[in-house]
Amino acid sequence: MKGIILSGGSGTRLRPLTKVIPKPLLPVYDKPMIFYPLSLLMTAGVQDIMIITTERDLGTYRDLLGDGSSLGIHVELAVQKEPNGIAEALLIAEDFTAGDDAALVLGDNILYGPGVSDAVRTAAGITEKTGHAVVFGYRVDDPRAFGVVGFDETGKPVSLTEKPAHPESDYAVIGVYFYDGRAAGIAKTLTPSGRGELEITDVNKAYLGSGDLELVKLGEEAVWFDAGTFDSLVDAAESIRKREAESGDLVACPEAIAYRNGWIGKTELLAAAEAMHNSEYGKYLLRLAEEDA
Secondary structure, eight states: OEEEEEOOSOOGGGTTGGGTSOGGGSEETTEETTHHHHHHHHHTTOOEEEEEEOGGGHHHHHHHHTTSGGGTSEEEEEEOSSOOOTTHHHHHTHHHHTTSOEEEEETTEEEESTTHHHHHHHHHHHHHHHOOEEEEEEEOSOGGGSEEEEEOTTSOEEEEEESOSSOSOSEEEEEEEEEOTTHHHHHHTOOOOTTSOOOHHHHHHHHHHTTOEEEEEOOTTOEEEEOOSHHHHHHHHHHHHHHHHHHSSOSSOHHHHHHHTTSSOHHHHHHHHHHTTTSHHHHHHHHHHHHTO
16 A cells, blocks of 8 residues: 655645745644655555655655655655645646555644554555545534535434535544545546645446445544644644643654554664754653663
8 A cells, every 4th residue: 555645735724834834734733744645554564655745845755755765664745836736736646656555644743642543544454455436534523614424323424415405414524535446537537626735536436336435534532633734733732732731642653653663673763863862852852772681
């Protein structure tokens, strides 16, 4: 399975911050935002990842992640010239995915908490075994503000509606999607919506129409933020600060995930800790290495 992180766009709602820093590289408590979707993919077992960004920001992502080898993964970069919709990511990454299964995560989605690791692994397994697409449902207070999934008594999706006046459920579809090799072909058939974008909901509806869409519901303890506003950035940072203080573990730490997955060894983990110098992040990596001494 391949991984795609869509990190294009201009982040206009977060100006003036995003005039100089791309939104997915803004700090969310103790790490850049991109670490959260990256960690989801790594947790799902994905090692071959494409990050789609703007021409301006290619060098910044390369400075942060290199080619991914320090994390035991492979990272490629690609450019989205204009913000033409989420589904365009499937077209940009078509040669990269080469007909393989692919997980697409939005660069500003922050998802963590108990059960999340099992959920993304379950989704990856469903797609690999059945060829079905998988979306995630997250219970929200006001589903009218989101894309909403309706489902039957067995949990099978039966509808997808953008910002419905009368929602069929209180489960929003969040920006994490698992697809088989048909996804790019489906995206090619789409026409731009009224707002001039290729809509990912239309891709999901194509799978729904053929009976090939599955829903994974996230539990009550899962935490999700769509970090597109100043308030959501602050709320996410505070939530993560509290979780890390209580647990003693870092949320969305790619080095720790790579180490626990066996993709890097203790030597690489210690090198990553040293590269962080005297930061709390580096101290955490050092403690992790020492625990296994």
